[in-house]
Amino acid sequence: SSGQNVLPQIRGEYRVWYNPEQKDAWFESTSHILRMTTLFAILLPAAALVREKERGTIEQLLVSPLTPFHIMASKVLAMTLMIVGAVSVSIFGVLGPILHVPIAGSLPLYYCIMVLYVFTTAGIGLFAATLARNQAQVGMMTILVLVPILLLSGVTTPMEAMPKWVQYVMIFSPLRYYIEITHGIFFKGAGLASLWHLVLPMGLLGSATFGFGVWRFRKQFD
Incomplete structure (x- = not known):
């Protein structure tokens, strides 16, 4: 009857934050760059150091005033500059102009965290x-190390969908933190205040892996 109140119709709509058009290319392209960064950060410093061992020049470096830390840090620094250059070409040459991936956050912050990540994985x-x-x-060892890092990064399967014991193991995968940080900066515009809980454990992992590598290097040639 006319005296009855008519309730308005309610229609539910899904809204996707940060990627409203649900473009898979945004996620896939950034994830691919992160995977390649991990591969090169592990392989290049290791290959450079082994090349010194093959040529017999590592002994010459050890009798110089340089410490094992200086020798290993020089390899990491050179490869870091190469990786930063390659990632810059990918961001400004592919992600932006071709795939139109947004960069909502701070690029200087991203580059600083990328250097920290390269340092972390280079220690491995x-x-x-x-x-x-x-x-x-070196190539075989890189594959053996890289595969678990990729599988435990959350790229293919979200961390929440994995068994509890696997989630605890994922704590030791530096790529897991780097992926969350990158997507947070690119898509959400996140700053250091909301990312520090990811940056801190990644930095601790880097200090542990690099320190262990220096210790192993010193012990090998003492």
Whole structure:
């Protein structure tokens, strides 16, 4: 009847934050860059150090005033500059003009965290270099290390969907933190205030892996 109140119709609509058009290319392209960054950050410093061992020049470096830390840090620094350059080409040459991936946050902050991440993963590669005798062994060790890091990063399967014990193991995957940080800066415009809880454990992992690599290197040639 006319005296009855008519309730308005309610229609539910889904809204996707930060990627409203649900473009898979945004996620896939950034994730691919992060995977390649991880590969090169592990492989390049390790290969450079093993090359010194193959040529016999590592002994010459050890008798110089340089410490094992200086020797390993020089390899990491050179490769870091190469990786930063390659990532810059990807961001400004592919992600932005071709795929139109947004960069909502601070690029200087992203570059600072990227350097920290390269330092973290390079420590893993340098430790592998102390175990390898030639370039072929470095390549095999890189694959053995890289596969678990990728599987435990949350790229293919979200962390929440994994068993509890796997989630605890993922704490030791530096790529897991770097992926969350990158997507937070690119898509959400996140700053350091909301990312410090990811940056801190990644930095601690980097200090541990690099320190362990220096210790193993010093022990090998003492």
